[in-house]
Amino acid sequence: MAEPPLQQQEYLDVLTKSGEKTGVSKPRGDVHRDGDYHRAVHVWIFAESTQELLLQKRAHCKDSWPGLWDISSAGHISAGDSSLITAQRELHEELGVVLPKDAFELIFIFLEECVINDGKFINNEYSDVYLVTTLDPIPLEAFTLQDTEVSEVKYLSYEEYRSRLAQEDAEYVPYDVNKQYGLLFDIIRRRRYKENTEARSLALQKQLQRYASVSLTAELTGLTDADKEALVLLIKAAKIMDEIFYLQVWYSNPVLREWLKEHADVSQLDRLKWMYYLINKSPWSCLDENEAFLTTADSAIKLLPEATKPITGWKGLEYKAAFPMLKPPGANFYPPDMDKMEFKLWKGSLKADQQQDAISFFSVIKRHSQVNWDSFLYNNIFDGTNDSAGSSHDLYIIPYSQEYHSFLTRASELLHKAGDLVRSPSSLKRLLHSKADAFLSNDYYDSDIAWMELDSELDVTIGPYETYEDALFGFKATFEAFIGVRDKKATAQLKLFGDNLQVFWNKTFLWMMHTNQRISLLLQFVLFSLFIMQGM
Numbered sequence: 001m002a003e004p005p006l007q008q009q010e011y012l013d014v015l016t017k018s019g020e021k022t023g024v025s026k027p028r029g030d031v032h033r034d035g036d037y038h039r040a041v042h043v044w045i046f047a048e049s050t051q052e053l054l055l056q057k058r059a060h061c062k063d064s065w066p067g068l069w070d071i072s073s074a075g076h077i078s079a080g081d082s083s084l085i086t087a088q089r090e091l092h093e094e095l096g097v098v099l100p101k102d103a104f105e106l107i108f109i110f111l112e113e114c115v116i117n118d119g120k121f122i123n124n125e126y127s128d129v130y131l132v133t134t135l136d137p138i139p140l141e142a143f144t145l146q147d148t149e150v151s152e153v154k155y156l157s158y159e160e161y162r163s164r165l166a167q168e169d170a171e172y173v174p175y176d177v178n179k180q181y182g183l184l185f186d187i188i189r190r191r192r193y194k195e196n197t198e199a200r201s202l203a204l205q206k207q208l209q210r211y212a213s214v215s216l217t218a219e220l221t222g223l224t225d226a227d228k229e230a231l232v233l234l235i236k237a238a239k240i241m242d243e244i245f246y247l248q249v250w251y252s253n254p255v256l257r258e259w260l261k262e263h264a265d266v267s268q269l270d271r272l273k274w275m276y277y278l279i280n281k282s283p284w285s286c287l288d289e290n291e292a293f294l295t296t297a298d299s300a301i302k303l304l305p306e307a308t309k310p311i312t313g314w315k316g317l318e319y320k321a322a323f324p325m326l327k328p329p330g331a332n333f334y335p336p337d338m339d340k341m342e343f344k345l346w347k348g349s350l351k352a353d354q355q356q357d358a359i360s361f362f363s364v365i366k367r368h369s370q371v372n373w374d375s376f377l378y379n380n381i382f383d384g385t386n387d388s389a390g391s392s393h394d395l396y397i398i399p400y401s402q403e404y405h406s407f408l409t410r411a412s413e414l415l416h417k418a419g420d421l422v423r424s425p426s427s428l429k430r431l432l433h434s435k436a437d438a439f440l441s442n443d444y445y446d447s448d449i450a451w452m453e454l455d456s457e458l459d460v461t462i463g464p465y466e467t468y469e470d471a472l473f474g475f476k477a478t479f480e481a482f483i484g485v486r487d488k489k490a491t492a493q494l495k496l497f498g499d500n501l502q503v504f505w506n507k508t509f510l511w512m513m514h515t516n517q518r519i520s521l522l523l524q525f526v527l528f529s530l531f532i533m534q535g536m
Helices: 028-034 083-095 158-166 182-193 197-208 225-249 253-262 268-280 340-348 352-358 368-379 405-421 426-441 445-452 488-499 501-508 510-515
Strands: 011-015 021-027 037-047 052-058 073-076 105-116 121-134 150-157 301-304 317-320 363-367 395-399 458-464 479-486 528-535
Touching: 011 028, 021 028, 028 121, 037 083, 052 158, 073 083, 083 121, 083 150, 083 368, 105 182, 121 182, 150 158, 158 182, 197 268, 225 253, 225 405, 225 458, 225 479, 225 528, 253 268, 340 352, 340 395, 352 363, 352 395, 363 368, 405 426, 426 445, 426 458, 445 458
Parallel strands: 037 121
Antiparallel strands: 011 021, 011 037, 037 052, 037 073, 052 150, 105 121, 121 317, 301 317, 363 395, 458 479, 479 528
């Protein structure tokens, strides 16, 4: 009789006390024996309709807290693995629940420092705490329990669970609700569901009142019929830039937008949510240091019929598309759980030309492991391997032309059609065709030169330019569009200022006189009436 295969030993990354990677990995048992700091994930499933948390009873064979009620799902982050993939994998392995990344909201990082089992088990653990919000409780018979980890599951109201922890109930793994882990209950109770509708409406009204509505008009009499036809196509292309921008901000942002739009007429509060979202183009308020004015509780409901094993009479798991309360500094340009150190180490392993691609304005960074997991999610295929051609790193580069191919193909076709319509000046025709080509080649040099040389009644700025959304590094550009018509009267009025710019400079910046800085005589000021602005 053949012997069963030996179980592969799990290694964990060793951290400093402050949570930084040391570059050393050790076997899991040694980490707990020596009290090394390491990483883990906690995943909570919360049923919104009943305000209940899912708890699992730990298997009696566990080396810590056997037979006690604990987090919905949890596990160590193995050496080299990412936090989000670990959260997805643990939920699948322990409970048989398969969910995409937009179901997981990172709510806080929890540091646990404790010693149990007569000093034989030292747990110094940084845990990323995720919250999965389902519309209703998942039927208990829909779970597939991993018997070596979980003996049973149950739902319990979050208030009752908090009470049990506060009373130090011996049947529950202890967490101090008066310290950091109290954030879980604070987020559910205070930040999501306890603020009344009237108070929220009033707060949104005050935020909206800081803005004034302005109608944009442009004089089109100077345009030829061909220019006007081209303008219609350019407006369509500009709106595609807006679609890309929403996706660049956060991966669940487009579905949130559609949900808010669809439900804007349900109530006054829903209308206010939609109006303020349209201004910010995200759930984070620009004028309030990106503080969230929405929560995942306000987000779209998505149905995933095959998230668990099928149950007769149950249509499947419905969850809220998640977004974090703190605006992610890397937006949707990088994996949500990637930090600067991981990027730096990966970039240093690349060849020189690949390093330039990694920090390019026109590329996004992805994970091989996330692609593998998505293949498993949608095709039930997951080999657990890293497709990075022998590299020990999980990250890889995708150019914008590939990442946003479906959008940019449509935009490119529209710009080519617009370029074919315009007869003069040639600089506008060149810009439109070169920008259309750049969308598909990812090489924007020629189109940028054409943009600087543009001399036309129509002003067209379209493509990836600003890097403000990439607060992590400032590398990645967001798509935008500004379409305007030359305002000859305003341009003539500004000519006096342009003609005397050197005098103005000298009198204004006296402290710089010693530099003898000269203003280029080639500078020209041209004013345009803005017709449409998209993205940013």
